[in-house]
Amino acid sequence: MNEGWEATGWKEAGRRLRRRAWLGGCVLLVSAIVGCGAPPREVPATTASATRVVSLVPAATEMLYAIGAGPDVVAVSSFDRFPAEVADLPRVGALIDPDFERILSLRPTLVVVYESQDDLIARLDRARIPVFHYRHAVTGALAQVTDTMRQLGDALDRTAGAETAAATIERELDDVRRAVGARTRPLTALVFGREPGELRGIYASGGVGFLHELLETAGGQDAFADIPRESVQVSTEMLLARRPDVLIELRTSAGEAGTVDAERAVWNRLSALPAVRDRRVHVLTDPSLSIPGPRIAQAARTLFSLMHE
Amino acid sequence: MFLRAADLTFGYTRRGPSRTAIAPDLVVRDVSLAVPHAAIVGLLGPNGSGKTTLLKLLSGGLRPLSGTVHLDGQRVETMPRRLLARRVAVVAQETHTAFDYTVLEMVLMGRYAWLGAFEVEGRGDHEAARDALEATGTAHLANRLFPTLSGGEKQRVVIASALAQLDDRATTAPGYDGSKRALLILDEPTASLDLRYQLEVIALVSHLHARRGVTIVLSTHDLRVVRALCDSVVLLREGRVLAAGPTATTLSPALIAALYTVDEALVAPLLG
Amino acid sequence: MARTLTQRMVVVAGLVSMALAVCLAPLIGSTTLSLTRAFDRTIPFADNLDAQIFFLARLPRVLAAAMVGGTLAAAGTVFQALLQNPLATPYTLGVSAGASLGAMIVITIGATLPLVGVTGASLAGATLAVLVVYALAQARHRGLSTTVLLLAGVTLNACFSALILFVQYLGDAMQTFRAIRWLMGSLDVAGYGPLVAAFPFIAIAFLAFAWLARPLDLLTLGADAAASRGVDVTQTQRVAFFSASLATGAAVSVAGPIGFIGIIVPHLVRLVVGASHRIVLPAATCFGATFLVLCDTVARTAMAPLELPVGIITAMIGGPFFLWLLVRAR
Numbered sequence: 001m002n003e004g005w006e007a008t009g010w011k012e013a014g015r016r017l018r019r020r021a022w023l024g025g026c027v028l029l030v031s032a033i034v035g036c037g038a039p040p041r042e043v044p045a046t047t048a049s050a051t052r053v054v055s056l057v058p059a060a061t062e063m064l065y066a067i068g069a070g071p072d073v074v075a076v077s078s079f080d081r082f083p084a085e086v087a088d089l090p091r092v093g094a095l096i097d098p099d100f101e102r103i104l105s106l107r108p109t110l111v112v113v114y115e116s117q118d119d120l121i122a123r124l125d126r127a128r129i130p131v132f133h134y135r136h137a138v139t140g141a142l143a144q145v146t147d148t149m150r151q152l153g154d155a156l157d158r159t160a161g162a163e164t165a166a167a168t169i170e171r172e173l174d175d176v177r178r179a180v181g182a183r184t185r186p187l188t189a190l191v192f193g194r195e196p197g198e199l200r201g202i203y204a205s206g207g208v209g210f211l212h213e214l215l216e217t218a219g220g221q222d223a224f225a226d227i228p229r230e231s232v233q234v235s236t237e238m239l240l241a242r243r244p245d246v247l248i249e250l251r252t253s254a255g256e257a258g259t260v261d262a263e264r265a266v267w268n269r270l271s272a273l274p275a276v277r278d279r280r281v282h283v284l285t286d287p288s289l290s291i292p293g294p295r296i297a298q299a300a301r302t303l304f305s306l307m308h309e
Numbered sequence: 310m311f312l313r314a315a316d317l318t319f320g321y322t323r324r325g326p327s328r329t330a331i332a333p334d335l336v337v338r339d340v341s342l343a344v345p346h347a348a349i350v351g352l353l354g355p356n357g358s359g360k361t362t363l364l365k366l367l368s369g370g371l372r373p374l375s376g377t378v379h380l381d382g383q384r385v386e387t388m389p390r391r392l393l394a395r396r397v398a399v400v401a402q403e404t405h406t407a408f409d410y411t412v413l414e415m416v417l418m419g420r421y422a423w424l425g426a427f428e429v430e431g432r433g434d435h436e437a438a439r440d441a442l443e444a445t446g447t448a449h450l451a452n453r454l455f456p457t458l459s460g461g462e463k464q465r466v467v468i469a470s471a472l473a474q475l476d477d478r479a480t481t482a483p484g485y486d487g488s489k490r491a492l493l494i495l496d497e498p499t500a501s502l503d504l505r506y507q508l509e510v511i512a513l514v515s516h517l518h519a520r521r522g523v524t525i526v527l528s529t530h531d532l533r534v535v536r537a538l539c540d541s542v543v544l545l546r547e548g549r550v551l552a553a554g555p556t557a558t559t560l561s562p563a564l565i566a567a568l569y570t571v572d573e574a575l576v577a578p579l580l581g
Numbered sequence: 582m583a584r585t586l587t588q589r590m591v592v593v594a595g596l597v598s599m600a601l602a603v604c605l606a607p608l609i610g611s612t613t614l615s616l617t618r619a620f621d622r623t624i625p626f627a628d629n630l631d632a633q634i635f636f637l638a639r640l641p642r643v644l645a646a647a648m649v650g651g652t653l654a655a656a657g658t659v660f661q662a663l664l665q666n667p668l669a670t671p672y673t674l675g676v677s678a679g680a681s682l683g684a685m686i687v688i689t690i691g692a693t694l695p696l697v698g699v700t701g702a703s704l705a706g707a708t709l710a711v712l713v714v715y716a717l718a719q720a721r722h723r724g725l726s727t728t729v730l731l732l733a734g735v736t737l738n739a740c741f742s743a744l745i746l747f748v749q750y751l752g753d754a755m756q757t758f759r760a761i762r763w764l765m766g767s768l769d770v771a772g773y774g775p776l777v778a779a780f781p782f783i784a785i786a787f788l789a790f791a792w793l794a795r796p797l798d799l800l801t802l803g804a805d806a807a808a809s810r811g812v813d814v815t816q817t818q819r820v821a822f823f824s825a826s827l828a829t830g831a832a833v834s835v836a837g838p839i840g841f842i843g844i845i846v847p848h849l850v851r852l853v854v855g856a857s858h859r860i861v862l863p864a865a866t867c868f869g870a871t872f873l874v875l876c877d878t879v880a881r882t883a884m885a886p887l888e889l890p891v892g893i894i895t896a897m898i899g900g901p902f903f904l905w906l907l908v909r910a911r
Contacts, residue, residue: 096750097750193759195688197698198698198699198771198774199771199772200771201759201763231758233888235611235638235888236638236642237612237881238612238886238888240634240637241612241630243630269637269771270633270637271626271628271633272633277627277628
């Protein structure tokens with residue numbers, strides 16, 4: 001905490017430097033235009049389609065592929081891993097570091113951005129590039145997924161494909177809900193962050209948000225449902241006191257796959273937890289579980305099978 | 310001879326841009342002097358003449374580039390720091406503390422060299438401190454905070470601390486040879502004091518010398534201090550000894566005029 | 582002497598308050614539990630939920646608070662004496678920035694290095710910072726220059742802060758959030774492992790502190806004055822620097838860089854008992870421990886079931902107090 005002022009100092013210096021560099025750049029640019037005129041820029045021909053979509057939102061990228069707009073996608077965010085086709089696409093930054101120049105140079109006809117990216121949105125508006133605002137929903141997060149898919153369909157003239165894909169997901173979610181029926185809902189803690197090898201820095205799903213809704217849809221009772229936050233830092237005491245019957249931990253970051261058994265064993269220290277006693281601690285590495293995209297039905301089925309089979 | 314310095318040369322080394330040592334500007338050059346036991350010797354010289362540096366060399370605080378200092382026949386440089394501190398105490402021009410110590414705590418700090426690593430001050434140490442406070446007339450200040458004292462009071466307390474440091478009573482510390490012969494070094498003890506405190510400190514030093522028989526080397530600008538206190542005097546100019554000898558003969562108008570590069574006629578009245 | 586009596590009473594009061602805090606704080610928590618069940622030896626520990634809440638969640642946490650609080654307060658005292666600067670903190674010389682950088686690296690990209698925990702990495706980072714600062718302070722001088730120490734420490738703090746920002750920038754939103762949360766400090770150690778790991782370092786440091794108490798007093802008079810009274814100044818500075826850094830590194834690895842304890846507790850103690858390190862060090866240790874136990878009790882109960890970062894509590898109490906200390910008429 002005491003590093004605060006030094007950090008601001010550096011930041012201030014950086015800002016000054018950047019401003020100076022920017023000014024210098026302007027001067028150069030102006031002289032270039034005056035001197036020889038702007039050089040004509042080649043449009044990169046990565047796809048034959050006239051529609052060119054850039055997505056800064058991994059969940060939205062998945063949706064685009066699900067509604068059949070995959071061939072239109074020309075660039076994705078630095079965090080996109082799915083579907084496999086995105087591996088070869090250019091990366092244009094993400095939430096906090098979108099690369100405006102690269103986005104422009106790709107001549108997109110639609111850019112999918114987080115609605116909180118005000119600066120980027122303003123600049124894209126100035127460049128008269130259509131923008132799709134992706135909304136991160138805290139309540140109604142599952143419904144938001146299929147809604148967003150339909151809106152993307154409308155925006156890209158793929159209404160039919162979007163409707164089919166969205167309806168399928170809704171049907172599959174309903175199937176899961178039906179399968180849950182009147183089964184007793186096990187009290188479940190859905191953990192998605194923890195220091196490796198230790199029971200510290202534990203974060204779990206609270207009573208709102210996509211993971212919470214997924215858990216309840218799949219027939220679980222959220223152990224922290226009374227705390228109206230998407231992410232709750234859980235102390236050992238609170239975890240013990242809530243006595244969850246099932247504990248599901250998501251370790252979805254790259255590189256965590258190899259440590260599943262060791263990390264599951266870490267929980268054995270809390271042997272009085274019903275979940276530990278009954279061997280109902282599950283560690284999952286499937287990244288689809290942490291993305292509110294078209295794979296939510298599959299995620300719900302996975303959670304259902306862990307809690308009810 | 311109790312304290313003998315031979316051919317002392319010293320300069321503060323600076324590093325050049327390429328990390329090579331540049332030949333130091335010499336601050337003390339080929340200084341030799343001898344101080345008999347129980348004498349009071351004054352170092353007199355203008356600002357920058359090397360008085361403080363010479364005192365640091367004599368007390369073992371600095372290592373000479375060449376030359377030696379012997380205390381009671383022992384080479385100061387090779388004496389363990391603690392054993393040296395039991396024999397030689399230094400009163401600096403000014404003493405500051407980063408925190409608020411009481412006067413008693415300041416004086417007890419003088420007992421550091423007599424105590425083992427985890428040892429707590431015993432009865433003997435407290436007696437030494439009380440005696441030192443009484444000898445310097447500061448017993449009534451014992452519980453005052455040092456930074457709240459006046460300049461003269463501070464100087465007397467630091468002298469008390471030095472006295473406690475040289476007090477060899479009731480020691481069980483190993484390696485002590487039982488010698489009572491100690492050296493007190495005072496660096497411009499009256500420099501920052503007004504007339505009243507100057508006189509007080511002069512009287513105190515003279516009193517201590519008479520009662521305790523401690524050997525004293527002091528530096529000063531003040532001719533009155535030299536005349537009032539010193540048996541002999543060393544005149545230091547640009548790091549070299551200009552003259553040395555008994556106060557009565559050495560403190561002549563001609564030598565003082567040469568020492569400070571002033572007109573002899575101006576100096577004569579000061580020497581009475 | 583009246584003063585010595587007050588001093589002794591303050592140390593005794595510190596010991597009593599620390600003992601009370603450590604005994605009473607585990608009884609308070611965000612949940613209610615049955616003490617009779619917690620201490621019922623007929624129920625096997627593996628099945629005794631109350632016992633697990635008491636012995637796995639609360640007790641180690643209170644002990645961690647006492648250990649970290651006492652250590653930071655004592656280390657702060659030593660740094661202030663070493664640098665002869667009342668505004669020094671355990672974090673002034675970059676130890677915590679190094680520890681934080683280590684922790685940030687593991688939290689952000691550490692998923693690929695499963696063998697190194699956050700604790701180990703922060704200890705490694707602290708060690709790196711200590712060695713760099715020491716090498717710099719040693720480079721141009723025989724012995725340690727406190728001015729160079731201070732400048733090297735402050736500069737290293739700035740460099741490490743930049744690196745911390747850089748590492749956080751590499752992470753995704755969740756990792757960055759966890760990293761920032763780590764910087765606020767947490768004492769939820771969930772067992773005795775981190776305490777046992779840190780204890781040897783802290784024990785060695787406190788042994789050194791006990792030895793340092795007297796020479797530190799003399800060091801605050803200045804290097805020359807200390808040397809002429811028989812203190813081996815370079816050795817004392819070295820021992821002070823390494824032991825206080827060791828203690829700080831261990832404390833930060835347990836709980837993150839919890840602020841303000843290392844500065845307000847020593848000053849508060851000095852106001853009451855004076856400057857002598859033989860009194861200030863033990864008193865600061867006891868009151869630092871008590872203070873952090875109290876702050877953490879507030880942190881885990883004030884907004885239950887949500888938990889406040891303990892660093893926010895210490896800063897909210899410590900900041901205003903420190904300002905008062907600065908403007909206080911002398």
